[in-house]
Amino acid sequence: MASSALQSDSDDGMDEFMDKFKTQRYKHGFSEDGWEEEFNKIPMFMKTAPEEIDPQKYPELACLQAIIHDEDRPPEEQAQSLKNEGNAFFKEKNYQKAILSYTAGLKKKYEDQELSTVLLTNRAAAHFYLGNMRSALNDAAAARKIKPDHLKALIRGAQCCIELRNFSEAIQWCDEGLKVHPTDKKLQELRAAADKHKRAAERDARKAKAKEKKLHGEKEALLAAIKERGIKLLQPAKPRQCGSDNEDEDEDEGSSAVISQLSLDGLSSQEATGARVFLDEQGSLHWPVLFLYPEHQQSDFISAFCESNCFVDHLAVMFGEELPPWDSDRKYHPQNLQLYFEDEEKETLYQVNPETPLLKVLQHKRCFVKAGSPSFIVLVNGSAFRKQFLTGKKIQGL
Numbered sequence: 001m002a003s004s005a006l007q008s009d010s011d012d013g014m015d016e017f018m019d020k021f022k023t024q025r026y027k028h029g030f031s032e033d034g035w036e037e038e039f040n041k042i043p044m045f046m047k048t049a050p051e052e053i054d055p056q057k058y059p060e061l062a063c064l065q066a067i068i069h070d071e072d073r074p075p076e077e078q079a080q081s082l083k084n085e086g087n088a089f090f091k092e093k094n095y096q097k098a099i100l101s102y103t104a105g106l107k108k109k110y111e112d113q114e115l116s117t118v119l120l121t122n123r124a125a126a127h128f129y130l131g132n133m134r135s136a137l138n139d140a141a142a143a144r145k146i147k148p149d150h151l152k153a154l155i156r157g158a159q160c161c162i163e164l165r166n167f168s169e170a171i172q173w174c175d176e177g178l179k180v181h182p183t184d185k186k187l188q189e190l191r192a193a194a195d196k197h198k199r200a201a202e203r204d205a206r207k208a209k210a211k212e213k214k215l216h217g218e219k220e221a222l223l224a225a226i227k228e229r230g231i232k233l234l235q236p237a238k239p240r241q242c243g244s245d246n247e248d249e250d251e252d253e254g255s256s257a258v259i260s261q262l263s264l265d266g267l268s269s270q271e272a273t274g275a276r277v278f279l280d281e282q283g284s285l286h287w288p289v290l291f292l293y294p295e296h297q298q299s300d301f302i303s304a305f306c307e308s309n310c311f312v313d314h315l316a317v318m319f320g321e322e323l324p325p326w327d328s329d330r331k332y333h334p335q336n337l338q339l340y341f342e343d344e345e346k347e348t349l350y351q352v353n354p355e356t357p358l359l360k361v362l363q364h365k366r367c368f369v370k371a372g373s374p375s376f377i378v379l380v381n382g383s384a385f386r387k388q389f390l391t392g393k394k395i396q397g398l
Helices: 002-010 014-020 035-039 059-068 075-091 095-106 113-130 133-146 151-163 167-180 185-229 247-260 311-318 358-362 384-390
Strands: 232-234 285-293 298-306 337-343 348-352 368-370 375-380 394-397
Touching: 075 095, 075 113, 095 113, 113 133, 113 151, 133 151, 151 167, 151 185, 167 185, 185 285, 285 358, 298 311, 375 384
Parallel strands: 232 368, 285 375, 348 394
Antiparallel strands: 285 298, 337 348, 337 375
16 A cells, blocks of 8 residues: 555646546657758767858757866866867868867866877877878877877878978888887888888989989080081070189089080070970981971971981972962972071071071071971062062172
C-alpha cells in the first residue's frame, strides 16, 4: 500500500499533463517543415558553425562562446578552451579561424608548456593546409624548442622543409626525430622522400650548370667567328664610365658584356620565329635574314641563310614557278629584282649584286646587323615605284 501511495504521489498531475497532447499541440516544438534547420541550431547537433554568431538566432551557441572567452576563468583554462575551439574549426577545414583560436590561446599567460607545444603544433598544421609553409615551419620550430621530442612538431617541420624545397634541412629534421622515435614510419618515409628530392635537385643543378657552361662556350665561339669576319653588330648604346685609365680593362669588360648579350639585343632576332644566328659544325654562320618589299608593304624571312650562299639562290626559290599572291602584276621574277641594304647613319642605299655571297655583303664597311637580322630592300627593276622610292636617296654599289 505504501508503495502504491508513493507511486501515486510521483505521478501527480502527469496523467492530466499527458492528456493535453490528445487535444492540443505542443507550442514550442519543431515545425514539420523546418525541423532540420532548427535542429542544426542546437550546438550539440550542428554540422558546421555559423560565420557570425547572432545571440538572437543562436542563443545556446552565444552562451557557449561567452563561457569560452570568459576572462574571469584561469588563463590555462581559457587557453584549453581556445585550443578546443580551434580544433573544432580545424575539423571543419576552417583553418583561418583555427589559427585565430590557437593564437588567442597562446597569448594567455599560463605555465603549461605541454599546452603551448600543442597549440603551436596545431597552428603549424593549420598554416600548412593554408599553404603558409614558412609560418608553419616557424611554429613547428617553436614547438620543438619547447619540447624537442614532440613527434607531430618534428613531422610537420620536415613536411614544411620539403614543400619549401629545403631538402637538406628536411633530412636534419627527420634525423633529429628518428633519434628519439627510431621506428616511426612517417619520419622514415619523409626522410626517404627528402633524400630522393635532394639527389634529384643536385642532379638538375649539375645539368643546368653544364648546359649553361656549354651555352657560354657556344656564345664565345659565335662571337669569335663574327669578330674574325669583321661583321659589325648594332649593340645598344651604353654610357662609358668616366675616369677609367685602363683601356685594356675596359676592352675586356666590353667584350664580356657583348658575350652576355649574344642571346639578347645583339644577336636575337625580333621576328616571331625567334631565329638567331648560329655556327654550324663546319664553322659556317647561318643568319636570319629579312627581305622587305616596300611597294606592297610585305616581307619575307629566311631563318637560316648560310653566309656562303648567294642571294640569287634564295630568290630563285622565293620567286620561282609560283609567285606570291600579293604580286598581282607578276613582276617579281629573280632576273627583274634589285637588292639594297641601307646605311641609316649616312642615309645611303647600297645596291647588292644577287650573285654576291651573304658574307661579302655583311663584311662591307657600312653594313650593320641590326636586331640580329640583316635586312635587305627588294625592288623591281624599271618599275615606277622603284624610281619614286629611290628619288632623293644616295645610291652606291658594292
